[in-house]
Amino acid sequence: MRMKLIGLGLAVVVLALLPVPLSEFRTVQLATVGAYFIAILGVDVLTGHSGQISLGHGAFIAVGAYTTAILMANHGVQDYWTIPIAAGVAGGVGLVAGVPALRLSGLYLALATFGIAIAFPTILKKFDHFTGGSTGITLFGKPTQTGHGAGVLGLTNNEWLYALTWTVAVVCFLIVWWLVESRFGRSLRAVRDSELAAAASGINRSAYKVAAFGISAAFAGVAGALLAINIAYVSPDTFPIQLSLFLLVGAVVGFFGSIWGAVLGALLIQFLPDIVGLIPHVNTKQAGPTTFFYGLVLVVLMLALPLVLRAGAAIANRGYSRAQ
Numbered sequence: 001m002r003m004k005l006i007g008l009g010l011a012v013v014v015l016a017l018l019p020v021p022l023s024e025f026r027t028v029q030l031a032t033v034g035a036y037f038i039a040i041l042g043v044d045v046l047t048g049h050s051g052q053i054s055l056g057h058g059a060f061i062a063v064g065a066y067t068t069a070i071l072m073a074n075h076g077v078q079d080y081w082t083i084p085i086a087a088g089v090a091g092g093v094g095l096v097a098g099v100p101a102l103r104l105s106g107l108y109l110a111l112a113t114f115g116i117a118i119a120f121p122t123i124l125k126k127f128d129h130f131t132g133g134s135t136g137i138t139l140f141g142k143p144t145q146t147g148h149g150a151g152v153l154g155l156t157n158n159e160w161l162y163a164l165t166w167t168v169a170v171v172c173f174l175i176v177w178w179l180v181e182s183r184f185g186r187s188l189r190a191v192r193d194s195e196l197a198a199a200a201s202g203i204n205r206s207a208y209k210v211a212a213f214g215i216s217a218a219f220a221g222v223a224g225a226l227l228a229i230n231i232a233y234v235s236p237d238t239f240p241i242q243l244s245l246f247l248l249v250g251a252v253v254g255f256f257g258s259i260w261g262a263v264l265g266a267l268l269i270q271f272l273p274d275i276v277g278l279i280p281h282v283n284t285k286q287a288g289p290t291t292f293f294y295g296l297v298l299v300v301l302m303l304a305l306p307l308v309l310r311a312g313a314a315i316a317n318r319g320y321s322r323a324q
């Protein structure tokens with residue numbers, strides 16, 4: 001525990017100093033990484049700790065983003081006050097989605113949640129009087145934008161967005177850390193490992209699985225709110241179907257269920273297109289090539305992960321035998 005606290009303290013110091021040598025463009029990119037980091041934390045709670053596979057978190061992010069955009073554009077709510085509201089709205093949607101999901105598991109649950117991600121952009125376009133339809137909602141220049149056109153606490157607008165995003169990200173990390181180490185987290189893992197054994201221990205499987213869906217969706221809502229604030233614009237195309245797949249890949253890259261590795265997955269989501277763009281004759285302006293490489297990373301990791309885990313276990317056992 002002590003080493004983890006020291007590691008967290010060092011990470012906070014690095015985050016505080018990181019924008020100093022970086023350009024404004026890179027600072028904004030790292031702010032986006034912070035939003036993806038929060039979303040992956042939510043995926044870790046749901047999939048890594050409760051064992052429920054979701055391919056619909058892109059829709060929950062969109063719920064949070066549109067909640068922020070509508071409150072800022074139409075109701076005069078300051079951007080940072082919309083973040084907890086977005087979490088509540090997305091969390092509520094997640095709870096509603098979690099109830100029918102109780103009857104599904106594995107691949108069937110993944111397909112059902114993927115259906116949510118597919119249907120949601122159509123819903124956004126259908127209710128255009130509320131969501132702006134295909135045009136979306138522009139937040140740029142709104143008086144509810146904190147930091148736009150003026151410094152906040154001596155920071156530029158981009159530095160403010162970075163500070164806001166990563167401050168919220170650290171708070172979210174601490175909440176998730178407390179959750180997974182608490183009785184709630186232990187109960188989730190018990191349900192994941194064996195529902196029968198969990199029920200025999202008096203754990204209400206349904207309540208914990210639905211709660212995991214709601215909590216996970218709430219973190220996705222926070223991520224969506226921050227993305228909307230950072231981009232200052234939302235539309236159905238801002239949150240493509242592939243986003244849900246990208247979040248799952250990010251969770252796997254972050255050692256799937258380990259909240260400490262979530263930042264690796266967030267970095268991959270943000271910077272993989274730049275890396276792929278270095279490959280000759282690959283056009284990253286189209287979704288196809290980038291999505292292909294995300295899928296390739298996922299397949300390679302899922303094939304390699306069992307081998308790595310077995311090798312690690314063998315090394316640990318060998319060390320234990322020598323100690324004996």
